[in-house]
Amino acid sequence: MSRPAPAKRPPSPSAASAEGAWAAKMDRLRRRARPQNKLRICDDDPLRQRFEETEQAARRARFVAEANPGDEQAGQRAADAAAAHDDARAALDAASDFLTFRALPRPVLEDLIADHPPTEQQTEEGAIFNPDTFPAALVSAASVDGMSREEAEELLNGWSAPDANALWDAAWQVQQESRVELGKD
Incomplete structure (x- = not known):
């Protein structure tokens, strides 16, 4: 003879609360925006130098003002330096x-790497992708601005080595950015 199935009890208030909290947490995790990285391109060297100089001057003036909280002149110099820096930034x-780049979802990045396997020699040298074909593919895939692969190749091949490396780095580094940490609690 079999026993009747026990009646299901409604979840306890604490279990229901925990389920609701978990559902809310998963909703937030699903809505997280992927990291983005911006590459600034400016060919006006004097303007870039002015920006760097005003940045250093503002930092120094702020340091002096913070070290001398009662010194009104130091505070005014810090405010003036900050305003000059803001103007230089706007200019x-x-x-x-x-150019803006966004991290790709992990499976998309892995597929992109798999689509550009290293040659036998590149594998022997430790490469995980073909450095001749993968950079343009990644720059294009990660571009928020809609850069095509052909345009990425054009820039990577036409720019100076440091500028091309900066373009590659902007697209690659955002793929490596982590915004999570292991807690010690």
Whole structure:
């Protein structure tokens, strides 16, 4: 003879609360924006130098003002230096072009790497992808601005080595960015 199945009890208030909290947490985790990285391109060297100089001057003036809280002149110099730095930033921004790159979902990045396998020699040298074909593919795939692979190849091949490396780094580094940490609690 079999026993009747026990009646299901409704979840306890604490279990229901925990389930709701978990559902809310998963919702937040699903909505996380992937990391982005901006590359500034500005060919106006004097403007870039002015920006760097005003940045250093503002930092020094702020340090002096913080070290001397009662010194009104130091506070005014810090405010003036900060305003000059803001003006220099606005001028630099106006003279710059920006390229924005977004981290790809892990499976997409892994597929992209698999689509550009290293040659036998590159594998022997420790490469995990073909450095002749993968950079343009990644720059294009990660571009928020809609850069095509052909355009990425054009820039990577036409720019100076440091500028091409900066373009590659902007697209690659955002793929490596982590915004999570292991807690010690």
